[in-house]
Amino acid sequence: MAEIPNLAGVATKDLVETIGSSKFNAIYINWARTLHLLRQHAPGWTANCITANDDTLLHKAPVGAYLMIQFVHTDGSETPAIPQAVMDHRNNAIPYDKIDSRDITDTQRRGTCMAAAFIFGLAYELWAKMPMESGYPAPESAPESAPKSERPTAGVSKAPTAEAAKASEETEATFREAALEKGVETFAIDALVEIVKEKLGGDFNKGRATLNSKSAEELNAKYGEW
Numbered sequence: 001m002a003e004i005p006n007l008a009g010v011a012t013k014d015l016v017e018t019i020g021s022s023k024f025n026a027i028y029i030n031w032a033r034t035l036h037l038l039r040q041h042a043p044g045w046t047a048n049c050i051t052a053n054d055d056t057l058l059h060k061a062p063v064g065a066y067l068m069i070q071f072v073h074t075d076g077s078e079t080p081a082i083p084q085a086v087m088d089h090r091n092n093a094i095p096y097d098k099i100d101s102r103d104i105t106d107t108q109r110r111g112t113c114m115a116a117a118f119i120f121g122l123a124y125e126l127w128a129k130m131p132m133e134s135g136y137p138a139p140e141s142a143p144e145s146a147p148k149s150e151r152p153t154a155g156v157s158k159a160p161t162a163e164a165a166k167a168s169e170e171t172e173a174t175f176r177e178a179a180l181e182k183g184v185e186t187f188a189i190d191a192l193v194e195i196v197k198e199k200l201g202g203d204f205n206k207g208r209a210t211l212n213s214k215s216a217e218e219l220n221a222k223y224g225e226w
Helices: 031-041 101-120 122-127 162-167 172-180 187-197 204-213 215-222
Strands: 014-022 025-029 045-050 065-073 082-085
Touching: 025 031, 025 122, 031 101, 031 122, 045 101, 065 101, 082 101, 172 187, 172 204, 172 215, 187 204, 187 215
Parallel strands: none
Antiparallel strands: 014 025, 045 065, 065 082
16 A cells, blocks of 8 residues: 655745735736646555546535545555545636536546645645745845845835836736726636746737737637647
8 A cells, every 4th residue: 555645844935826916816826737746755655536326526515516536646545535625717607507528527627636735745734724825935034233225125115106106006916806806717817827938928918918808718618728
């Protein structure tokens, strides 16, 4: 029997991304990065979805459905299965007859990350809202004897210049928040952000204009698997 590894502390703060702002804020680690950590630190373990009695992946619930996700080792060892509900972008259960293939694939990815935290402790700090290791050396703190003007001023807000205010009209954070509220899936948002950075020179004002001109369904269909 393969030993179940303890992966607490493996995920570091530099891998964490943020969606939204103070109004609607969510922190997460991209599913691909999470699975890469799993391959590195838990070799031989692979995620598996257990089929329901009707041989489909969906297990029916009073409202909606869920997947049962476990990890299987190459030596045949298996972990307990963990349920993951099929939810919309607001974390509400999707009615069973409204679930489509995209909902299932998204749930499989999210559920695998959740199960990795539940079983292996991988990135559990995010779920527990605990501080994470930064992944970088800590900056040296200013000595107490240093003059006040030389001490760090991180966290102190300053009035932005006119140029800075104009440049910050639309940021990656506000772009992500708008996309999330529009109903665009996380994976499509990641793709759109990269497109804005690579093709629009990081101009999120132009990116927002494009976002506003497209429906969530169109964006999810086009960029969800980007």
